Amino acid sequence: MYEEMDKTYVLHTYPRNYVNFKEGRNATLFDEKGRDYIDFTSGIGVVSVGHGNARLANVIYEQAKNLIHTSNLFLIEPQAKLAKRISELSGMDVGVFFANSGAEANEGAIKLARKYGQKHFKNKRYKVLTLEHSFHGRTITTVKATGQSSFHKNDFAPYPDGFSFHDQIKNLLSAIDDETVAVMIELVQGEGGVQPLDKKAVKELASTLKEKGLLLIVDEVQTGVYR
Numbered sequence: 001m002y003e004e005m006d007k008t009y010v011l012h013t014y015p016r017n018y019v020n021f022k023e024g025r026n027a028t029l030f031d032e033k034g035r036d037y038i039d040f041t042s043g044i045g046v047v048s049v050g051h052g053n054a055r056l057a058n059v060i061y062e063q064a065k066n067l068i069h070t071s072n073l074f075l076i077e078p079q080a081k082l083a084k085r086i087s088e089l090s091g092m093d094v095g096v097f098f099a100n101s102g103a104e105a106n107e108g109a110i111k112l113a114r115k116y117g118q119k120h121f122k123n124k125r126y127k128v129l130t131l132e133h134s135f136h137g138r139t140i141t142t143v144k145a146t147g148q149s150s151f152h153k154n155d156f157a158p159y160p161d162g163f164s165f166h167d168q169i170k171n172l173l174s175a176i177d178d179e180t181v182a183v184m185i186e187l188v189q190g191e192g193g194v195q196p197l198d199k200k201a202v203k204e205l206a207s208t209l210k211e212k213g214l215l216l217i218v219d220e221v222q223t224g225v226y227r
């Protein structure tokens with residue numbers, strides 16, 4: 001019944017498996033027939049504290065029954081507290097940008113890189129280089145940043161300029177030209193098949209970019225928050 005409802009009313013952008021999960025406890029899921037599953041998918045790698053986490057549920061409940069949304073136009077006390085905590089835990093001198101999704105986080109990083117290119121280079125560098133088999137999101141820009149041609153369907157054309165992908169870090173480095181402002185990588189490629197990058201090559205990439213005054217964007221959407 002719900003499968004039919006889904007097929008009739010949901011706009012389908014994903015192939016879907018019709019298992020109907022009704023309950024979750026930590027890493028175990030139960031479908032409508034009570035069958036249990038170990039959740040290795042973990043919401044595509046994002047359910048860091050498991051299902052039915054009482055502490056998380058209570059915090060969400062306490063907030064939702066009070067202030068639900070006031071917008072970025074006003075001070076948001078819990079946001080300031082969380083930003084301070086994340087910044088301190090990171091051990092770096094960083095400001096925190098809160099986004100609704102991985103794609104939005106990457107869009108934000110690309111915008112920051114372009115702004116940096118506008119500000120610091122006379123010729124206003126804007127190009128962002130990425131790696132083959134990467135995945136950076138499903139918005140028009142992040143889909144173009146994604147290093148898989150199968151994602152660049154004509155259905156969504158034209159795409160923004162300034163993105164190219166390369167099969168290995170060595171070739172990424174040689175593709176840097178006088179319009180390049182940043183390189184964006186996943187340290188462990190997720191959609192690319194759980195492929196860790198070579199640590200030494202990443203370190204070399206980071207120091208070369210630093211020498212040139214260019215930016216390294218690390219997409220930690222899959223690997224962040226200690227996952």
Ligand SMILES: Cc1ncc(COP(=O)(O)O)c(C=O)c1O
Nearest residue numbers: 101102103135136137190221222
């Ligand atoms: C490495 C990486 N970046 C970005 C994204 C996009 O995240 P979201 O689906 O939250 O927009 C994903 C999603 O799987 C991802 O794996």
